[in-house]
Amino acid sequence: MIKTYPYLLDTLPYAYDALEPVMDKETVMIHHDKHHQTYVDNLNKALAENEQLQVKTLEELLSSELPAVKNNAGGVWNHDFYWEEMTTPGEGHIGESLMRELEKSFESVEEFMKIFEATALGRFGSGWGWLVQNKEGGLEVLSTANQDNPLVDGFKPLLAIDVWEHAYYLKYKNKRADYVKAFWEIVNWDKVEERLK
Numbered sequence: 086m087i088k089t090y091p092y093l094l095d096t097l098p099y100a101y102d103a104l105e106p107v108m109d110k111e112t113v114m115i116h117h118d119k120h121h122q123t124y125v126d127n128l129n130k131a132l133a134e135n136e137q138l139q140v141k142t143l144e145e146l147l148s149s150e151l152p153a154v155k156n157n158a159g160g161v162w163n164h165d166f167y168w169e170e171m172t173t174p175g176e177g178h179i180g181e182s183l184m185r186e187l188e189k190s191f192e193s194v195e196e197f198m199k200i201f202e203a204t205a206l207g208r209f210g211s212g213w214g215w216l217v218q219n220k221e222g223g224l225e226v227l228s229t230a231n232q233d234n235p236l237v238d239g240f241k242p243l244l245a246i247d248v249w250e251h252a253y254y255l256k257y258k259n260k261r262a263d264y265v266k267a268f269w270e271i272v273n274w275d276k277v278e279e280r281l282k
């Protein structure tokens with residue numbers, strides 16, 4: 086979906102408590118209604134007096150040279166992407182074609198998950214862990230700092246995990262590893278596969 090200025094916060098595709106008990110209702114409310122909303126508001130503020138940037142798409146703004154634009158555009162895009170790829174615990178199953186692609190690039194789904202978890206854990210400070218498709222069609226795992234987005238480097242994002250503390254601190258406290266492991270239970274794999282196509 087192409088988004089342009091002025092940006093609006095999308096409503097969640099499920100109820101605030103739909104991801105319980107993996108992701109608690111309070112975390113989802115604060116994360117969506119406060120943090121995500123703030124990226125939307127700050128992006129609009131940063132664009133309010135810049136007519137040339139108002140006509141750009143959200144994707145184009147991800148590589149802006151203005152930090153306030155780039156960071157807040159990333160905040161909007163990344164969170165849209167994150168909310169969209171989650172579902173009620175236990176609802177998600179990896180379909181056959183995605184499974185084949187994961188096995189092709191990582192040997193096995195287990196190996197992919199191990200690498201993804203280690204990468205999300207290894208991101209120092211705030212940022213994101215990603216499953217992406219490279220230009221050759223292979224799948225890769227990488228992480229980005231802050232609200233940076235792999236699209237800027239030519240990758241196609243397929244799955245993202247927010248590892249900013251605001252994404253997990255209320256429930257998991259300092260235990261990022263527990264959050265990352267639990268995250269698998271709420272991934273909507275159909276959505277991931279749809280992104281791959």
Ligand code: MN3
Binds near residue numbers: 116120164249251
């Ligand atoms: Mn966040």
